[in-house]
Amino acid sequence: MRGVRRGAGWAALTVSATLLASCGMVSALGDDDAGEQSATVAVLVPASGWQEADGAGVLAAVEAAIGATADDIGGWTVEVAAVDENGAELGDEVGELVDGDLIAVIGGLSTEAVRAVQPVLDDESVLFVSPADVDPVHTRGANPSAPLRPYRSYFRTAVGDESPAAALGRYAVTGLAASAVAVVDGGDAREAAAFADAVGAAGGEVVARGTVADVAAVVTAAEEDGARAVFVSGTSNAATETAEEVRRTGLDATLLGAAAFEADDSDSGDDGVPEGVRDGAVTATTAELDPTRGASLPSNADTGTDAGAYGAAAYDAATAVGTVLDRCLPPASSASAARRGCVGEMVQLDFAGVTGEVAFDAFGDRDGGTVAFSVLRDGRWRPVADQE
Template sequence: MSLRRGAGWAALTAAAALLPSCGMVGALGDEDAGAQTATVGVLVPQSGWQQADGEGVVAAVRTAIEERAGDIGGWTVEVVAVDEGEKGDAAAEAVTELADGDAVAVIGGLTTPGVRAAQPILDDEDVLFVSPADVVPAHTLGADPAAPLRPYRSYYRTAVGAEPPAAALARYAVSGLGADTVAVIDGGDPAEVRAFTDAVDAAGGAIVASGADVAAVVAQAKTEGATAVFVAGDPEVAVQVSEQVRTARLEATLLGATAFGGEFAETGPDGAVRAEPAELDATAGIRSGSLAEQTGVALGEFGAAAYDAATAVGTVLARCLPPASSASSARKGCLGELSELDFAGATGEVSFDEYGDRSGGSVRFSVLRDDRWESAAADG
């Protein structure tokens, strides 16, 4: 196998000054004459505040593909960087061009609009798409994490979320439960209250009652027609809230993170939803310094996860390209191979669940039923 960076890389370098000029890796010998070409696209912003993160992603992908793709006889693999746009506005055009060519995989998507624009296009063409940055639940679980339905079978992610569970729960309340009016009870964790409140606002919902007085907040929640009540902080407060909601006959879903520990499961109502942190730490396993030396640039926020994404893709290419007659005919085989991987990556253990999520990498949702917490993903 030979690996080279295509013209798209040179164009990105000139436009965004991401990396030094990249030539072909190794001269093509006689045995490479007539070699077929497969492309790994790297979808990153060329300008704006995420340009530096894009630099780390592209360099990490290049390094990992060089290391892991292996000797694939008869094939030349190109790493081609394309522009996502500052707000994902260029992503659709960029990935359409890749899919119309000999792309077998795309790594990247650093913005939510960019991911959403690329997903259907790449999925229609069976092109593997792996994001090192995305942690939005809807992109892998569908609109309702409590009733998951994978929207795109070609989409995976190696991202490890560092977002507070309360913020992810707020998005779930508004988009998944349709709770556009929410009450918030501060049981002793103001930071959790802020994270939840800010995320509700960002998602287009409204906080109609808030405070530390349980009875007063529940009464106002009923008056305002709140459809969800979030409890922050102390599990004992959560028990009080559950009792008060029952007494007031308030029809609202109880939500919590740290507050839903302890004895809450024994007293809380069926249908209460809990959010817990990712099982993987966002920085777990990163080979500090050495990986940055290998790539030649600062990794940025997503570089290590991009390295893991490209390690996965490179491993898959060594399996799915050799028997294929063309890049396009290899695509479905590549999709099937990725779901089977399990390896020690730069950010920790890398494997994928049935939805394409990084196992243990995202906030986990669970629902209370018959005094037991059940994984929300298990409902699907």
């Protein structure tokens, strides 16, 4: 029996939760639907403000995808209803939804909204999928060198666009506790600047900086000012020269690099490691998925709604949720009883979405969708997460 419907508008879903207006029905309900169980997929989007149009694109995409994947779950009616993420009491409102038939939440376009509801939903094993959030802290914790997933029910289809150099700057301060760092520009000033800017944003300080031609002076200054990390941009030749100078001076600092550690020229050793670079060095590689990949969405063709910045990722998020609901709702006695099973089913998904392949890693991120950190051990690059 078909049972997918949209929320009726900005009205009370529970005593204080508000719903975003939805136009029409995904699937009309008849008299023979009276005995069906109900489950609600909430869409967390802003009802006003500068992201209102993006929120409308997310809502349209979710409605279309849920309608396509969860419209024929025997014995169940699935309602799509949007909650204003700018609401003053968002955490409390979502908490009231949790006390009802809430089965999943899709959305969260702002960091504040994501953080407000993550603990509320995780406490009750409610599936939460964001198409917009890319803050690494939300899935891997505050320490990149010891990643720890804070919320088991949280996933995201967003693909981060942080550069490896910027990610290493954040890693130096938050992962290595290096409040003072040095930067050697080995031929890529933009990469060096991205690292330095990220260090500053994370609360650290660049105490020594210069080109590879001045590497001896940079490393000497780094030692004098207590730098605990040295970043080198550019080529593997620059990485080799910097590594040799760090070793010669005895500077106790972690060597960091992105493009410079790719060993793409003459000073490269075995296993893609530049000559002279020793165990303990850390690199980062860019996400394998394209964060800007476009898609033609049925929701936009049908409603005329602009997909906005997050519509494609929202469509994939809702496709994932709808697929999961088709598996976990039928054997359950209620929406709340199905929640834990839905989270368990989520980790098994692997499908071709409109933004590329959709599968999730151990942290709830897209496989290949985030910057990956690696540390050199026994002459080979190994994932930082495996070093615990």
